[in-house]
Amino acid sequence: MTLETEQDWKSIVHRCFRCGYCKFTHSYSDFNCPSYKKYRFETYSTGGRMWLIFGLINGDIQWSQNLSNVLYACTTCGNCVENCRFEKFNSFIVDFIEAARAEAVKAGFCPEKQKLLLERTMNSEMFNPYGEQNSDNADLKKEYDLPDNAEWVYFIGCTSNYRQKKLRDATLRLLKKAKIDFTLIDEHCCCSPIIRTGQITPVKDFIDYNITQIKKTGASKVITSCAGCYRTIKKDWLKFGAEYEFEVLHTLELVKQLLDDGKIKIKSEYNKTVTYHDPCHIGRHVGLYEEPREVYKQIPGINFVEMKRNRENAWCCGAGGGVKIGYPDWAVEISKERVEEAKETGATVLSSTCPFCRTNLSDANEKHELGLEVIDLIEILDQLEIEINDSNLI
Numbered sequence: 001m002t003l004e005t006e007q008d009w010k011s012i013v014h015r016c017f018r019c020g021y022c023k024f025t026h027s028y029s030d031f032n033c034p035s036y037k038k039y040r041f042e043t044y045s046t047g048g049r050m051w052l053i054f055g056l057i058n059g060d061i062q063w064s065q066n067l068s069n070v071l072y073a074c075t076t077c078g079n080c081v082e083n084c085r086f087e088k089f090n091s092f093i094v095d096f097i098e099a100a101r102a103e104a105v106k107a108g109f110c111p112e113k114q115k116l117l118l119e120r121t122m123n124s125e126m127f128n129p130y131g132e133q134n135s136d137n138a139d140l141k142k143e144y145d146l147p148d149n150a151e152w153v154y155f156i157g158c159t160s161n162y163r164q165k166k167l168r169d170a171t172l173r174l175l176k177k178a179k180i181d182f183t184l185i186d187e188h189c190c191c192s193p194i195i196r197t198g199q200i201t202p203v204k205d206f207i208d209y210n211i212t213q214i215k216k217t218g219a220s221k222v223i224t225s226c227a228g229c230y231r232t233i234k235k236d237w238l239k240f241g242a243e244y245e246f247e248v249l250h251t252l253e254l255v256k257q258l259l260d261d262g263k264i265k266i267k268s269e270y271n272k273t274v275t276y277h278d279p280c281h282i283g284r285h286v287g288l289y290e291e292p293r294e295v296y297k298q299i300p301g302i303n304f305v306e307m308k309r310n311r312e313n314a315w316c317c318g319a320g321g322g323v324k325i326g327y328p329d330w331a332v333e334i335s336k337e338r339v340e341e342a343k344e345t346g347a348t349v350l351s352s353t354c355p356f357c358r359t360n361l362s363d364a365n366e367k368h369e370l371g372l373e374v375i376d377l378i379e380i381l382d383q384l385e386i387e388i389n390d391s392n393l394i
Contacts, residue, residue: 010058016050018050032315046093063107069111072326073323074323077316079314099198105200110197111326113326114322121206127206136186147183149219152182152220153214153222154175155210155223155233156226158190159228174251174255188210191207196321197322220245225353225355228320230249230250231286233248235285252288252295255381259295268385271303273303274302276310277350277352308344317356317357318333318334331360332360332364332367335361339361349374349380350372352377358375
């Protein structure tokens, strides 16, 4: 279902009557909304935002910077979706917030810090939200002796390519070790940051560019180690009218497939206690909960433990929805709570499958000297001996 008319919006948003389920877990034992927990004011709950949006649609209130700040003080983690009791309404909640932000942009009320995401991404020397010189990945192709045409394209993503290079390099080594027929493209941002912040004007052009680059390789499959890129390519590109025939996988899905099919076997042990943080983009937004856990549990020697809040009720890392750039101190505050929860399990390693989560969890871990090792699943696998039994993928 798409929201194509004002009346569609009114009829759906009006179904929220602020029951409060969106603010707490099912057991009412803890907050599930980082924004409400921070501000303790109904307006900063999902129900409060829905009524603000309804007021805007209905003409009862007008745009202001304060109103815009309420809409942007949300990680769009989607935990409210999991706890909302209205099934015909809840699947649209994150879409409503992102669409309302797009209206804020049109009205000239996008916060200044979030505007940087668009300015950098649109810069012809950058094409990424970090303001780094664009890499066409030609040097990496040469370093790893990659072909121009291949079955797979590894879509690195801006965070891995410009901030979490250890994860990028670990992924490249793993794909080579497993003899995957893959290549790289001159990728531009997948557009997740500007979509989340409502700055959607150039999105279709960026999508078309990336699809064109992928098609040039002849690839039938695209793989990424970034949860944000995965959700964006798999879901958001289609929302913006993209047409493509390639399959989209997260690296954890490929690893699981290779392990399940007996094509790779992990030979060495990882004798550490590990807990897993569910990224919002591949957890609540896409539904990959058990797949990463099944991979961790196949690592010899690992002691895998769960945090109190996990799967659909996992506490957000605090970085998403433009919060990391817009409210950096608060983003780390949210993450601190998650790292402390990980520490309570007795784990020495906090692992995830998202470079953005890895960044913010690491920031909190280092700032507050919490003493955990924060590392991606692929980085763990990169440290281990892997036996290749069959390099041919199904």
